[in-house]
Each structure stands twice: as C-alpha cells, then as structure tokens.
Amino acid sequence: MAKDVGFTTMGDVLGDGAAPEIGIGMIGYAFMGKAHSNGYKTIPSMMYPPPAIPVLKSMAGRNEEAVAAAAKRFGWERHTTDWRDLIADDDIQVLDNGGPNNMHLEPTLAALAAGKHVICEKPLGRNPGESKQMWDAAEAAGLKHMAAFNYRFVPAIIQARKLVKDGVIGEVFHFRARYAQEWIIDPNFPLIWRLDKDVSGSGVLGDLGSHTLDLARFIVGEISAVNGRMKTFIKERPTAEDPSKTGPVTVDDAYMALLEFENGAIGSVEATRFGNGRKNGNRFEINGSLGSISYNMEQFNELEVYIADTEPAEANGFRKVLVTEAFHPYWENWWPHGHIIGWEHTFVHELHHFLDCIVNDKDVAPMGATFEDGYKCDTILAAIAESDANGGARVEISY
Numbered sequence: 001m002a003k004d005v006g007f008t009t010m011g012d013v014l015g016d017g018a019a020p021e022i023g024i025g026m027i028g029y030a031f032m033g034k035a036h037s038n039g040y041k042t043i044p045s046m047m048y049p050p051p052a053i054p055v056l057k058s059m060a061g062r063n064e065e066a067v068a069a070a071a072k073r074f075g076w077e078r079h080t081t082d083w084r085d086l087i088a089d090d091d092i093q094v095l096d097n098g099g100p101n102n103m104h105l106e107p108t109l110a111a112l113a114a115g116k117h118v119i120c121e122k123p124l125g126r127n128p129g130e131s132k133q134m135w136d137a138a139e140a141a142g143l144k145h146m147a148a149f150n151y152r153f154v155p156a157i158i159q160a161r162k163l164v165k166d167g168v169i170g171e172v173f174h175f176r177a178r179y180a181q182e183w184i185i186d187p188n189f190p191l192i193w194r195l196d197k198d199v200s201g202s203g204v205l206g207d208l209g210s211h212t213l214d215l216a217r218f219i220v221g222e223i224s225a226v227n228g229r230m231k232t233f234i235k236e237r238p239t240a241e242d243p244s245k246t247g248p249v250t251v252d253d254a255y256m257a258l259l260e261f262e263n264g265a266i267g268s269v270e271a272t273r274f275g276n277g278r279k280n281g282n283r284f285e286i287n288g289s290l291g292s293i294s295y296n297m298e299q300f301n302e303l304e305v306y307i308a309d310t311e312p313a314e315a316n317g318f319r320k321v322l323v324t325e326a327f328h329p330y331w332e333n334w335w336p337h338g339h340i341i342g343w344e345h346t347f348v349h350e351l352h353h354f355l356d357c358i359v360n361d362k363d364v365a366p367m368g369a370t371f372e373d374g375y376k377c378d379t380i381l382a383a384i385a386e387s388d389a390n391g392g393a394r395v396e397i398s399y
C-alpha cells in the first residue's frame, strides 16, 4: 500500500508502492531551472529509496520558445508563459520558485494560498518585509516552506557544522568568509536584472552575501550586530536591450561586514563580483579555542581541520579531511570513498530534504533553511545596507 499523504497523484513507480508522486511546478528555466530540474531527476535513483517521486509537471518562463525548449530538454511534461497556470494546476503540489528576486513574493503567496508547499530561491525577498510576508503566509497555511540555501547541503559543510556543534574546535572566536566572483568586471557587461535594485533588491550583498550569512548562522549561530560597507565600482552600463544606450547600476558590486554573534564570536565577511580571476571563490574559516576549520568550495569535498595539542607536536598542523566516507553526510547515497561529488549535488540533497519533510511531515529546520531563515538573512542584509548608509555604523539586529 502506498503511504497516504493526501496527494492526488499517488504513484507506484518503484513497484513496491512505497513512494508517492509529488507534482512539481517550476518558475524559471535558466540557471536555477536547470540546476533544480537536474536535482529532481536524480532523486529517485540516487537518493534511494526516495521519500517521494518528484514528477516534473510544468515549467514557467516568459519566452514561449525558450521555455518550451527547456521543458523538453529537462523533462517537464508541459510549459507555460504564465506562472499563474502553475498555481491553478491541481497536479502540482509544490511550487519551486526559481524566478528572479522580484518574482519571489507574488507567486509564492499565491501558491501558499492555493495549498501548495513552496521552495523559493535565495535571497527570499528583496527586503525583510517581503520575506516576512512569505514566512507568515506559509506558517498560517500550515505548509512546508524552504529558502533554497543549497550550500547547507554540501557534505563537507554539514560536517564542519557538526564538528562545531560537537565542540571539537571548542569555543568559537572567529568566522571569516570571502565569496569572490569576477563576472561583471568588464565595464561593457550589460545591465542585467541582477544589477537593477528594483528587480534584485541588492547586488552581491543579497546574491553571494546571503549564502555567507546563512552559513554563518547555520554553523556558528545567531548574529546580533553588524557594521557594513558597500561599493559600486561601475555606475553605468550598456542596457541589455540596446548596447548603444546606458543605464545606471543601482546595486552594490562588493560588500564587507563585521559580525557580532550572540555566543560571543566575531566575524568578518565579504563578497565581490570584481574578484579578478575568481570564478566562484567561496571560502570560510572558523577559529575556536581547541582548533580551526577551513573550507574552500573549489575543493568541494575537502575540509581543512586543525586540532591543537595533538601528538606528536612535530606532526601537528592543519590536516586535509576528504569528506567522502560512508559515514559522512549524504555519502551513503553516492560512491565508494574518494570518488568525489560536486556543486550540482547540493540541489539533489536540498530537494530530497524538502520532499522528505513534506511526505513524512518532518521539520525543514535546522538542516534546511525555512522562510524564517530567509527572513532573518534578509534582516541582516538590510542591517548591513543601513550600516553602510551611515558610514559603517554598528547596527543591532532585531527581528
């Protein structure tokens, strides 16, 4: 017998009746549309036995030809140029919102009102007010909600968090992180939606900074105060529609912030889109009273761990831990140790977690980020922007 989880499209794909089907509707067919489609399609075979079989029902985008091609390529049953079709579709139980940031609020609220669970890309809102509306609506509806902070699903990062929570590096003194990309360093790079505050809410702060600040909260704990600075290096760019015309860049190209944590730790974090030579350079280090942990996402499966006072002293130092053992997070699903995985697997883990929470009525937090986490992250982002507007003054965080 299939488990009764209240869905209309109960399936028996495995032949043992164990996994229900869940219909997915996806907004966006580009970067995140591709990453999430790949994640869903990998779950049934690799995250075995799956908690549910995601059925790719319908994908929405603005351009008919492009969304039709993407839906066909990624295996969606149908496509639409009007996201409202996803909301009205009774075959869809989960809205996956991979639209730009100005598309997060309205479709998410509409989906929740229609009784659909929602996973929404980060940053959850363009500001904390938007994300609070989404969190309140999801809680009021009693539906599962997740902010798509996929770096919580890197096995090495989960392992780092566990080492911190288990006290292996002792009392945490420092969290420092640097997330550097280079993709808009060319002044002729066009004025795409990510550089328009009306659409994106902020620049690199909300884009890459949100990942860093979510990881800071995930690994170290709540942030109580910030000082922030932001910088826009190139203030005019060719418009995407007509390169002979220019328009204003209305967001930050780089940010830096100091953090105070409730547990007494302090942090320094930064991100830039002008890190010449850095493609997706996402690193952090945590220093504690008993040791340190360092992570560089370009070495996706590795942690550097230092435990002070290990013997013999002559051999003491940072050691490289290859996080690929069967006992490491999520590794029972993958390969023999040393046969590494990569960035795309974060989406497999993340979407698997969300489906598991829906079908088995588990809590999305603390391993996954909820809309509450999305709201808290957006509140910290807003505090950094407020600090910058006041010359870097200290801003206390209050939710």
Ligand SMILES: NC(=O)c1ccc[n+]([C@@H]2O[C@H](COP(=O)([O-])OP(=O)(O)OC[C@H]3O[C@@H](n4cnc5c(N)ncnc54)[C@H](O)[C@@H]3O)[C@@H](O)[C@H]2O)c1
Pocket (backbone or CB within 6 Å): 027, 028, 029, 030, 031, 032, 033, 060, 061, 062, 063, 081, 083, 098, 099, 100, 101, 103, 121, 122, 123, 148, 149, 150, 207
């Ligand atoms: N978790 C991550 O690591 C990660 C990485 C990149 C982007 N993101 C987030 O994912 C979201 C999307 O980013 P992206 O890089 O995929 O952007 P993108 O520009 O590559 O794709 C945006 C998609 O949204 C669609 N879209 C825009 N307006 C729409 C509308 N009105 N109706 C239907 N579809 C519409 C576009 O057609 C496009 O397919 C953003 O919130 C971004 O911050 C997250």
